[in-house]
Amino acid sequence: MSGSRLTRRSLIGAAALLGLGGSRVLAQGFAGLGRDAEGFTAVLPGRALTFPADHGPHPDYRIEWWYLTANLTDASGNAYGAQWTLFRQAMASGAQGDGWATPQIWMGHAAVTSATTHHAAETFARGGVGQAGVTAAPFRAWIDAWEMRGLENFDDMSVAPLDLSASSAEFSYRLRLDALQPLVLQGDNGYSRKSERGQASYYYSQPYFTARGALIVDGKEIAVTGRAWMDREYSSQPLASDQTGWDWFSLHLPENEKLMLFRLRQKDGAHYFAGNWITDGKSEQLAPGAIDMAPTVMTEIAGRRIPTSWKVSIASRGLQIATSPLNSKSWMATSFPYWEGPVSFTGSHSGTGYLEMTGY
């Protein structure tokens, strides 16, 4: 069970939809992301991302996501986290078809985390009929009643301002996101390598959102403000077949610096590391050897042992921090479960961010 299926950002549920499971997953990596990209457009270095076009869907690539995490606080300083994710997965390459014949499946995940509670919800949709989808201009991403929508004076380069909402039986939230700085490209100008063997994705982020709005948790409305981070990524085969899962950080450092880093776990124990250091809108790729991350505390959740606290150091940048979760039980009990929640860190730098861990 553990260690054998994993991937970044849980494409998981969609794979559950497609009936993948058990031994096939072992052979092909977590949730089918390690499968052959036959028929889909390959991710190659050197492609320039263009906006607003790339805010919209790329149906000729197998998978894609619009991913937003927010670190929030209420008036008395209590910390909260909010997550909003829309995944797209193509069931088949080639002709897109009309209406129900569209071979696209959409999956939405939403969650709200506090120090004592964690609520998650998921929903699914077929493409082509309007239940879920994304349009680049005007920018709108939606599934059922959940929505991420560009507001008046929307700027393609900063992906702001946005209105973000999601709701379930236990929680709902509505946030307004603003950003003064433009989005940043991850990896090498948006080309994010996932293994030594050519697996990669196109990846850009907007880490500079400020957020304000309200959460309703268990019937109680809480006014919040804070920071948010959007990840956009699409690919046809982001994982190598022997990669089983990953540990992913998005951190708001002091002085408006941002750090994205991840570790792709491989069966042979030789993990693949990558990350970007973002200063003043400039995104610099970190050398894989410069990243050192190691679990310090393991938490038992849903019968699995999950590393919820970490030591992270990047010597070249003088960073040496220890992260701890706001709520170590930030377990996404979705069709394919994973851990995702707000974290805070201290050490050479201090601040907050988000951690996602899959494949445990």
Next chain:
Amino acid sequence: MRRALWILAVLLSHWRRHPMQFATLLIGLIAATALWSGVQALNQQARTSYDRAAAAFGGTRTPMLVAGNGSAFAQQLFVDLRRAGWPVSPVVEGRVQIAGRSVRLLGIEPVTMPVEASAAAETGRTGAQAFLTPPGQALIAPETLASLGLTEGATPALNDGALLPPLKLQPQLAPGVLVVDIGIAQKLLKMPDQISRLLIGSAKGPRASLESVARDRLRLVQPDAETDLERLTDSFHLNLTAFGLLSFFVGLFIVNSAIGLGFEQRLPMLRTLRACGVSARQLNSVLVLELVSIALIAGVIGLVCGYFIAASLLPDVAASLRGLYGAQIPGQLTLKPEWWFAGLAISIIGALLAATSSLLKAVRLPLLATAQPYAWQQAQHRWLRLQGTGALLVFLAAGLALWLGDSLIAGFFVLAALLLGAALALPVILGIVLAGGERSTRRPLVTWFWADSRLQLSGLSLALMALLLALAVNVGVGTMVESFSRTFTGWLDGRLASEIYLNAASEAQAIEIKTWLKTRPDVQAVLPGSRTDIQFNGAPIELLGFADHATYRDQWPLLDSTSDAWDRVRSGDGALISEQLALRMKLKPGDRLDVPTPTGNWPLDVVAVYADYGNPKGQIGVNIDALVKHFPDISQTRMGLRVAPANVPALITAIRARFGLDGRNLADQTTVKTESLAIFNRTFAVTAALNAFTLGVAGVALLTSLLTLSNSRLPQLAPLWAIGITRRRLAGIELLKTLSVALITSLLALPLGLLVAWCLIAIVNVKAFGWRLPFHVFPLQLVQLLGVAMLASLLAALLPILKLLRMQPATLVKVFANER
């Protein structure tokens, strides 16, 4: 313990000496258990398959949203509701034709399908890849696959030429349904962007009000514990259950008399045992133990027989249910463990029930009791009065139910009350008749004849009641079936007005045939006809297109119509509807229907109601041109020909020779009628079979009662013999007595049977099938039944009479000496 075993051995020794009696007891218990559990097995089988149908893809077990008028609605409403927070999943439904057979096609959306609705069919979140991606899959139950003569993986063509996705076996699926992805279904049904209903998942969460999203276009339908099919077929199962119960009780009559006889014969033995110091309680415990053991053995045999009864009736039951309601029941009997336990329990409970009076007698057994005929008669008198009061009360209840009730259950209640009341009243009436006979004569032997008959009543009354019930039900059902048959035949004459019916192999051939027919002087008229199945308000409905022609105006019998009915039909906005559809949907001339068609909803005014006996589906008759306009792809290959009867054979031969149509596609009126009648007859095959069973069981009940009596009444006969009446004369008197009470009972059964028939026709039929029949009485049939009843009584009386005839005078002397 040891003592109990000894007592048991003594008691059992009786059966060793009277194997015939033991056999009777066993037969009674076996018959009761077998018929009851056989019927239960059939019902259970049917229910299981209804459940399968209901649970799959939110048949009626899931709350749903449907259009106000039951027709299809725009898919955009699905999207709007999802966007407003409603956890809904779309379903599109319709009927398609595969090789001329109509099959229900269900289009589902597995990604949003509520888990609770898809769980039954396991098509939900797993295995969806092959289902969703081209070429997709058509899920099909094994039974449907077999009945279509196809194999898994085949891609059969529909009648309009469209190909189904490869067939995939899905054992949990209900028979008669094909399940495909909603996109494929919309294409096959020619319902682009249309959906039939929305299933509502159980997910909670904030959602906008239904009105704010869909205004008044959709309404919420709460899940129903009972499925549509269950509701439709309820009457049929109730009918089966009623017969099962009747047989069960008649079987118990046998058990009762067998136990009664055994007890009567073992009286001296019981007395001796008591005299030897066995306590009454111990004796009774052993008696009960004995009974339970026998009931267990008989129960097991009865269950096996019940299984075979069910298995042999299942094809007919399945055919009836398919014919009457379109319900698909698998032909293979599967039984749950509960069935076996219930069967054994019913056998034991039945045996104890039947033995109650004997056991009570054993409890109160005086050590030195002798026959006390006069006291017995006094007790009987009181008992009769009580029973008569009971009968009156039951009749009163029947009258109330008839007056107040409106449902099928009320109808059956009236029936049951009528039968029960009649059964209770029977001994009272017989007593009055016999007392009248006694008063009408002064001759000693005749007086004794009447008086002794009355004395015999209480012993015989249960068996006579069984005979009365069996006969009455026979008369009732027979009259109903015969009424139906006659009405049906007359109605067929009106509906099958064309002399020749043909169905061309293709539309091109149909045109060719029509052109050719115009050159034939012997063809008076060509009447094109067309039909298609639609799914309306969750039920299949047949749309029938017919030409505007005097044949229909003159011959089609209408039950109720507006004055301009035929003109409105011709203009294309008027529809004739069948009686069952009118009853089911509470429609009458002047009401409006919105029929979903590939070209949009079709508003139709109901202009007339017509009888459509034997059709499981509701039917709507419309002008053929209007039908073709709304269903552009409808097959137009059927036609009826008006021809002088003398020219029919020659024309058929000519058409056959020229166009190569075979018997399935070319038939004359007589053939079609014969086939229709055959289908109809099959529908009542089960009823007839159970009917015969019941009468047979009633005969056995009479036999065992008479055997019991003949033994216990020897003390009454012995004195007669002693005063010089020969055994032959005595036997004659006995026979005459039995036959006369049987005759009185049978005569009473006739009016009761007619009353039952009236209930069946005027209440049960209308509620159950949706059609009303005129009531006919068939005197010949009544006389026949009377004959059968008398024959059965004669046969039943013969054995005890022969015994009496052959009885050694010494035995009679002994009885006379011992019992007096």
